[in-house]
Amino acid sequence: MPLAMARPWKHPKTGIYWLRKRVPDDLLRLVGKREEKRSLGTRDPNAAKRLHAAALAEVELRWSNLRSPPKALSEREAFDLAAPVADWWIAQHRENPSAQKTWKTEFGDRVFAPLAVLEAGDLGALNKHMPTAGSFDVLQMEQWCLQGASELCEARGLQLDETCHRLLARCIARVVQRASLQLKRLADGQPLETFFPFEVPHRAPSASSRRAIIFPKLVEGWIAERRPAPKTIYEWQRVIKQLASFLGHENASALTADDLLRWKSSLVEAGLRSKTVRDAKLAPVRAILQWGVQNQLLADNVAEKVTIDVRAKQGEKKRSFTDEEGRIILRAALLERDPVRRWVPWIGAYSGARVSEICQLRREDVVEIEGVWCLKVMPEAGSVKTSGSERIIPLHPALVWQSSASHELSELTSA
Incomplete structure (x- = not known):
């Protein structure tokens, strides 16, 4: 009997599903425990499978980062890491926005603000940088951001040097300042959707302004980041080439949902089974386009809602070997x-x-x-x-x- 593969584990007493994954030997010292465990918070087996896949991907990404050398962050990468903190901050205080007192928005612009270089004997400039009202609050807010950067790095398994760690903390300060200003306006009775949009300097380009992104560029970026098995690389590159051949171009920016629906219909007409179309054709395209969206190369994933019914007729379902067939083999x-x-x-x-x-x-x-x-x-x-x-x-x-x-x-x- 084979040992259990990675799948949701059902707690025998509570019925809640959990993720349980043994930590590889080479990461035991860095992770500090022999097994990664986290509750999936559900008793529904179907929901547990979906949540388990997402949690497992997070764990695998964290372990991959731990195996990598210390990473040098660009400002864009730091903002991408910090951006979810703003969503979390708004979610924490949205019901009672006026109760948010931790982050002092009136001092937010001073957090991690660079100090001017003082000339020797310039007492006037020195007095300007002596402790003033709010200095203690600013210091606390900076420490909070530095701690948040440490927790974010630990959760992602990132190893950053001191400069990049401080850059990430500064980006956290900027996104929390913007989120806190949104909460302040919400407390004044303005609906959240009328606020100035939260943004960092790297918004996805609009449909009218974005440049052409070709399929090979998306595939190369996805491979470099995800590092899939060689067989997966071969199969997915082949699928993308088939799609490009059907379209007559390689411009992923020009791809539409209608294009994918026509491609899906052509595959079905060619005799491919629905499950093959879904898992071997549409799934690779959807995953690669989603990578493009996550990396600000595409505005949206047009394959997200393109689906296919995979229910098979009774006579079309695969059957296992009978006992007699097994004995013959x-x-x-x-x-x-x-x-x-x-x-x-x-x-x-x-x-x-x-x-x-x-x-x-x-x-x-x-x-x-x-x-x-x-x-x-x-x-x-x-x-x-x-x-x-x-x-x-x-x-x-x-x-x-x-x-x-x-x-x-x-x-x-x-x-």
Whole structure:
């Protein structure tokens, strides 16, 4: 029986689903614990799957950042990291905006404000920079922003030097100042939607002004940031080329929902199953366009609402092997001298592992753990389908016995 893959774990007493993920050995010192655990806050299994995927992606991104060397932030990247703080700040105080007293908007412009360089003997300038009204408040607000930057870095697994850490804190101060001014206007009775829009100096360009962004640029950026498996890179690049060929151009900025609907219809007419269209065609396009939106290259993701019904008729559904078919395959495998044809069916039958995972196993991936022989499915041996595919599978005694018997028979034959 294989060990559990990464999936929502249901608490036996509360019924609440949790994310549980073992921390890789190389990150134990940095993470400070052996297992990453967090509540998904739901008893609904379908919602838990969605929340688990998002939480797992956050954990994997944090671990990836921890493995990376200290990062140098640009001002744009710092603002992108700080921007969610403003949404959180407004959410915290939106019901009672006048109760927000922590952030003093009247001193907000002085937070992290650079001090002028004083000339020797310039007593007048010196007096201007002596502690004044609000200096203590400004100092507290700066410390709060620095602490927020530290917490943000810890949550994301970012390693920043002192300069970049202070840059991030300064960006937090700017977005919280703007958010606090919005709350102040809300307290004065103005509806939130009439406020000046919250913005940082990197808004997505409007449809009329944005420059042409070609598909290869989006794909290259997505690959560089997400670092997917080679097989995924090959398949998704192929899908994007197919879409560009259908459109007759590579301009992602000019792509419309109608274009994707026409492409979807052409794929269905070509005989592709609905599930293939959804998972192997539309999903890659949607993910890459979303990366473009998140990185301010595209104004919106036109593939977001393009869907397809994947309900299959009873006669079209895939079926598993019957017990008799399984026995025929395994008996035939016993007669094979080719080790691949002999062992892949048997290992698959007793482990549930994928064929690609079995075929890339190495000698060192067969290990004995506390007296039990196991298979290690690791990315070091080759690409795995998902981050949760990394696991250890105990070998069934029947496989161990058959391996031993086969080895003894081989020795007798050769003798």
